[in-house]
Amino acid sequence: MEVLLLTIPISLLLAAFFFKLFVWSVKNGQYDDLETQKNIIFNKVKVKGLSNDDK
Amino acid sequence: MLVKNKNLSVCTHCGDSYLSQESESGSLKGFCCSGCEVVYDCIHNSGLDEFYDLLDTEKIELPKVALSAKEYEYLKNPSFIKEFSRGNRQNQFQFYIQGIECMACSWIFNNLSQLHQNVEIANFLPESNILNLSLKDSSVLFDVINFIARLGYKAVPLKNTEEAESYYLKEQREDLIRIGATGFLWMNIMLYSISIYSGATNDTKYIFNIIQSLLFIPLFVYSAQPFYKNVLSGLKRQSPSLDFPIVISIVLGTALSYYSFFTGGDKLYFDSISMFIFLILGTRYLLKSLLRKEVATDLFECVYGEQQVCLISGDQKSYLHISQIKSGDKIMVGEGQIIPLNGVLKSSHSYFNESLITGESNPVLRETGDAVRSGAKNLSHDIFLQVSEEEFSNSFHDYVAGIKIGSASLEKYAKFGSTYSVVLSVLLILLSVLFWINEPSTIGYEKILALMIICCPCALGIGMPLATIIKTKMLAKKGISIRKTNVFEKFSSLKTLLFDKTGTLTTGEYRVLNVTGERFYLSHLVALEKRSEHPVGVFLAEHFQTAENLSLDIKDFKETPGVGISGIIDNHLYSVCSNDEGEILLLKDQTMILKIEMSEVYDYENIKLLEELSTQYHIKILTGDKKTNVEKFKKSISHIPSIIVHGGLSPEDKVTYLNKEKESLYIGDGLNDILVMKEAELSISLNASPLVDDLCDIVFFRGGLKKLSILFKELNHLQKSIRSIITISIIYNIVGITLVTLGVTGPLISAILMPLSSLFVVGFTFFKLREVY
Numbered sequence: 001m002e003v004l005l006l007t008i009p010i011s012l013l014l015a016a017f018f019f020k021l022f023v024w025s026v027k028n029g030q031y032d033d034l035e036t037q038k039n040i041i042f043n044k045v046k047v048k049g050l051s052n053d054d055k
Numbered sequence: 056m057l058v059k060n061k062n063l064s065v066c067t068h069c070g071d072s073y074l075s076q077e078s079e080s081g082s083l084k085g086f087c088c089s090g091c092e093v094v095y096d097c098i099h100n101s102g103l104d105e106f107y108d109l110l111d112t113e114k115i116e117l118p119k120v121a122l123s124a125k126e127y128e129y130l131k132n133p134s135f136i137k138e139f140s141r142g143n144r145q146n147q148f149q150f151y152i153q154g155i156e157c158m159a160c161s162w163i164f165n166n167l168s169q170l171h172q173n174v175e176i177a178n179f180l181p182e183s184n185i186l187n188l189s190l191k192d193s194s195v196l197f198d199v200i201n202f203i204a205r206l207g208y209k210a211v212p213l214k215n216t217e218e219a220e221s222y223y224l225k226e227q228r229e230d231l232i233r234i235g236a237t238g239f240l241w242m243n244i245m246l247y248s249i250s251i252y253s254g255a256t257n258d259t260k261y262i263f264n265i266i267q268s269l270l271f272i273p274l275f276v277y278s279a280q281p282f283y284k285n286v287l288s289g290l291k292r293q294s295p296s297l298d299f300p301i302v303i304s305i306v307l308g309t310a311l312s313y314y315s316f317f318t319g320g321d322k323l324y325f326d327s328i329s330m331f332i333f334l335i336l337g338t339r340y341l342l343k344s345l346l347r348k349e350v351a352t353d354l355f356e357c358v359y360g361e362q363q364v365c366l367i368s369g370d371q372k373s374y375l376h377i378s379q380i381k382s383g384d385k386i387m388v389g390e391g392q393i394i395p396l397n398g399v400l401k402s403s404h405s406y407f408n409e410s411l412i413t414g415e416s417n418p419v420l421r422e423t424g425d426a427v428r429s430g431a432k433n434l435s436h437d438i439f440l441q442v443s444e445e446e447f448s449n450s451f452h453d454y455v456a457g458i459k460i461g462s463a464s465l466e467k468y469a470k471f472g473s474t475y476s477v478v479l480s481v482l483l484i485l486l487s488v489l490f491w492i493n494e495p496s497t498i499g500y501e502k503i504l505a506l507m508i509i510c511c512p513c514a515l516g517i518g519m520p521l522a523t524i525i526k527t528k529m530l531a532k533k534g535i536s537i538r539k540t541n542v543f544e545k546f547s548s549l550k551t552l553l554f555d556k557t558g559t560l561t562t563g564e565y566r567v568l569n570v571t572g573e574r575f576y577l578s579h580l581v582a583l584e585k586r587s588e589h590p591v592g593v594f595l596a597e598h599f600q601t602a603e604n605l606s607l608d609i610k611d612f613k614e615t616p617g618v619g620i621s622g623i624i625d626n627h628l629y630s631v632c633s634n635d636e637g638e639i640l641l642l643k644d645q646t647m648i649l650k651i652e653m654s655e656v657y658d659y660e661n662i663k664l665l666e667e668l669s670t671q672y673h674i675k676i677l678t679g680d681k682k683t684n685v686e687k688f689k690k691s692i693s694h695i696p697s698i699i700v701h702g703g704l705s706p707e708d709k710v711t712y713l714n715k716e717k718e719s720l721y722i723g724d725g726l727n728d729i730l731v732m733k734e735a736e737l738s739i740s741l742n743a744s745p746l747v748d749d750l751c752d753i754v755f756f757r758g759g760l761k762k763l764s765i766l767f768k769e770l771n772h773l774q775k776s777i778r779s780i781i782t783i784s785i786i787y788n789i790v791g792i793t794l795v796t797l798g799v800t801g802p803l804i805s806a807i808l809m810p811l812s813s814l815f816v817v818g819f820t821f822f823k824l825r826e827v828y
Contacts, residue, residue, distance in 0.1 A: 002261065008266065011246070015239050022235045026228050 069094040087166040118699065119166060127204065128374030129363045130197040135376050139212050145193045150186045150200070152179070161803040171202050201409070230343070237278040241329040244270050248326040258435070260261075264323060267317050268571060271309070271325045278332050279305050300481060301335065304328075327803045338601065338813045357665075364395050367439060384442045391586070394431045398440035399424060405435040409524060436587075444798045477637050483792070490530060505795045518780040518816040525824045535766055536754045545737050545752075546770045551716045555723035555731075556678035556688060556700075557591070557655070559741055559760060560665070564656040565594050572641070572649035578604040579629050579643050586612055587620050592631075594638065595651070618705075637684040639704060657691055661760045668763075669697050675716070676700045677709045679729075706730040722763070739763070777825040782800065787812050 025031070059094055065077040066087035073087035086092040098106055139145040152164065163170070164179035164186050173195035178187040200404055203210050249264035255263060282305065284299040284368035309330045313321040364380050365387040366373050372387065377395050379384065385401065388394055394407075398405060404422045421427055427440060487502065527537045555558055567736065570577075577599045584596040586609070609622040619632030631644045668674060676698060678685060685702030692698055701712060708733045713721060721728075721735035732738040732751050740751040755762045789809055792798040800808070 004259070004262065008262075012243065015243055019235065019239045022239075023232055026231045026235070031231055032224055032227070 056194065058288060066091050068098075118373060118773065129376045129379075130200055132373065132375055134214075134379060136193045136196065138379065139376070140193060146175075146190045148188045148190070148196060148423050150188065151213055152184050152203070152208050152210055160208075163176065167199075167203075171199055173199055186210070213639050213707050213769050226535055227344075230336075232339050233278055233281070234333070234340055236265070236299055237274060237333045240278070241326075241333045242275050243326050244274075244329050244474075248323070251321075260321075264316060267323060268678060269314075271329065274329050274332060276327075277307050278329075278336065281336070289342075292681050297612050300484070300626040301331075303481070303484065305332065327801075327805070330807065332471050334807075334811070335813070338817070341817070342422075352524060362655070364792045380442055380594045382442055386440050387437060387444060388433050388440060389437050390433060390435065392433055392664070394427055394429050394433060396429050396442045398427055398442045399428075399441040400427050402437075405433060406611075408432040408434055409616075409803065411793050424462075428653065434614075435610075457548075461749055462810070466520070470819075484542075502795060502798065505801055518777075518784060518820050521817060521820050522773060522776050522780060522824055525820065526769060529824070530766065530769055533762070533765055534755060534764055534767075535769075542737065542752050542815070543773060545718075547774055548718045549672065549720055549737070550673065551673040551719040553719055553721045553735075554665075554676045554714065555728055556676055556680060557724070558782075559662050559724045560676065560723055561657055561688075562654045565591065565598075566656060567598060567651060569652040570649070571652075572647070574649075576641055577642070579607060579624055581645075582607040582624065583612070583620055583622055583631055586622075587631075588619075591633075591639065591653075592620065633681055635683060636680050637687075655687075657688075658760075662692055662695075664760065664764060665698060666694065666695050668694050668767075673699045675712070677712055679703055679705055679709075710734045722760070739766075765824050773824070774801075776820070779823060780816060780820055784812070784816055787815070 063072055063073050064072055064085045065071070067084045067087060071087050073085075081352075083093070085242035098104065116359070127284045138143055139148060141149070152619050153316050161179050161181040164177060167177035167188070168174045173191045174188060175191060176187075176189040179185070180187075190196060200210050210396065227280050244267050251260055251263055260636070279302075282298040282302050286302050289299065292348060295703060300530050305328055308324045312318075312325055312328070313655055363374050364377050366375050366380065386398070400421050400423055402423065404420060407419050407421055419431075426443075451819045452479065486658075523543060530537055531777065566793065581596050581599050581604055584592040589591065589598070607624050609624055612621045612622040614622070619630055620631035621628060623629070628644050631639065632642070633639050639653060640647050640649040641651075665674060674686075674695075674697065678688075678701070680688075680702055682702060685700060689700055691721075692700075704712070706728070707730070709728075713719065713731060713734055718736065720739065722738040722739045722741070724741045732740060737753075738751045739753045739755065753766065755766075791805070793802070793813075
């Protein structure tokens with residue numbers, strides 16, 4: 001029984017920690033634009049043997 | 056494998072560098088992967104090798120000068136750049152690009168930096184047709200937009216909307232965090248409630264209950280906040296909010312649970328309520344982002360009309376963007392242009408076509424000092440106006456904006472569905488309270504709570520508007536643009552179809568059979584017809600347009616719909632009209648000098664379509680054509696006796712016919728039908744042009760009349776779908792209520808069933824409206 005006094009705060013702290021992580025990721029803009037990414041594949045262009053990434 | 060055995064090669068198809076086997080290096084063609092090889096084979100075997108030459112973008116030749124370059128003079132103006140640019144260096148701009156429909160076009164815009172040396176970064180958002188440009192510096196803006204015009208696109212500058220965007224973003228983030236918090240709290244509450252359900256007793260149970268009730272506080276206060284807000288604003292607007300039953304359930308459930316907790320009872324519904332809140336928040340969020348995605352594309356559809364205005368200060372002309380013109384400014388409007396802003400005529404008298412504003416298509420004479428309204432077309436010569444917004448309460452731009460707002464009235468559907476169901480469910484709750492309140496145990500409360508939760512009428516409120524939005528979007532993809540929302544309601548009561556003939560049922564193409572008279576005067580004919588908006592005029596102007604044509608100055612040009620056009624050239628009055636045989640005549644001072652014999656090209660597929668439609672609707676054909684043409688046409692549809700053809704009608708006559716028919720749909724090719732379209736209950740234009748787009752209910756962007764059968768099919772389908780959505784939600788509610796009344800379902804199950812019903816209806820709507828064709 002007494003172990004609950006230890007595990008419950010730990011579980012709540014863990015939950016709080018992951019919630020904090022989630023809030024951080026939202027505020028960091030990671031969920032802002034879920035549309036553009038899927039189109040990026042079309043934007044890669046090759047000019048004279050070089051890709052965008054190489055420039 | 057060892058790297059030293061490999062060489063760095065360039066893939067023949069994609070141009071990427073890759074490591075090739077030594078043995079391969081000798082051959083001319085090499086590929087980085089088998090995918091590239093397959094694609095190369097396809098292209099090569101189809102004889103399309105030119106594709107690889109075109110990849111070298113410098114070889115693509117664009118027209119040297121854009122036709123519309125003159126429209127963009129205002130981009131050179133420093134005050135425009137100051138107002139429309141973003142970023143510290145004033146080098147970032149946002150444009151709305153009109154007419155983009157495919158990935159290839161969007162590809163071009165995303166690669167502008169490769170195509171134009173002055174573009175640093177280009178980012179095109181295909182969902183909203185918005186192009187974000189970052190340039191080397193602001194002075195090259197005109198070059199870049201001119202380049203875009205040469206590619207064939209019109210770019211409309213957008214003012215700095217960062218504020219609105221950041222507001223949306225903020226709201227979206229808040230929503231997400233709220234859902235996240237609710238999820239975390241709900242899951243933790245579940246941990247303890249499940250332990251209790253599985254048999255935790257005494258102290259453990261007591262501790263768990265305390266934790267649950269503590270965890271529930273932020274849920275009640277923070278997570279459910281949007282519902283409270285909606286109910287409050289609903290009360291202010293005096294229309295019941297969809298959230299009203301939700302809030303009652305939450306508040307009552309919470310009160311019962313805390314009462315039970317403090318009195319030592321064990322009826323705690325924290326788990327049910329938190330799940331309920333979480334699932335509803337989640338469905339709302341999904342729906343919100345879906346709606347934004349579906350509706351966003353139409354946001355700027357209405358950006359029409361002149362963007363550039365020529366400002367006169369002293370003797371100097373300068374070009375400004377329309378938003379920069381202030382009241383009192385003096386502007387110049389060229390011949391054939393649409394008046395951008397209300398004003399007072401400062402130069403000599405001029406004729407205007409005000410059909411867009413008044414519906415009257417006869418040219419109207421305005422004298423110096425008269426007020427001229429925006430939206431009127433200047434027919435005579437270049438004029439000067441003093442801008443005065445006070446003259447009229449509604450400008451053309453407000454009018455267009457009004458139509459834009461009209462598309463947001465989809466909410467009406469939601470309201471219609473929800474108002475009744477909210478009232479109904481509140482009544483049900485009251486009844487159940489009266490019925491069960493005296494039951495001895497807590498079973499009574501449990502039933503009330505379960506009933507309240509299951510009655511929330513989200514399904515109806517969500518399903519109907521969603522179906523309409525999806526269908527509108529789907530039709531848009533097929534080239535059919537629904538401009539007004541009441542189209543769907545009006546469609547169901549449709550009885551009569553009225554067709555315009557020329558250009559609608561016929562192809563709008565003609566054959567010139569014979570020209571008699573002095574061919575020298577063809578230049579005069581072309582000069583006059585160039586200003587005409589009648590399909591025959593447009594055809595003649597194009598058909599006889601040659602390099603040898605003289606450039607002629609026309610004074611007092613007049614177009615009388617149903618009669619013809621006239622104008623003064625070199626002090627002689629020239630007029631074009633048609634005789635009873637349908638031949639086109641050019642008259643010089645009332646004497647015939649040129650006669651053109653023509654015949655229309657019929658489209659037999661359209662006649663077949665008429666035959667199909669005549670089984671369901673009364674069909675009437677209204678045309679301004681002379682007898683001979685009408686007789687010819689009647690012959691071609693003689694196998695469908697139910698169709699009535701009225702010939703020789705002026706636009707005003709057409710309106711008179713139209714008013715006789717109730718519940719009718721008018722289908723025309725735009726341009727010369729503006730008056731009729733404005734009056735018709737429902738109208739379809741086969742031509743997309745800024746002039747008619749906002750007056751019509753439906754516009755076909757491409758494909759002509761053949762789109763009509765698609766439209767009818769889709770609209771019928773939508774009606775059926777909405778009917779089944781309503782049926783499904785009613786059945787769902789009846790089943791739910793029965794289960795609760797019989798005591799089969801408790802609050803926990805109801806809390807799952809209710810949001811599930813919303814999800815189910817959304818899913819069902821998508822399923823019903825998926826693309827079948």
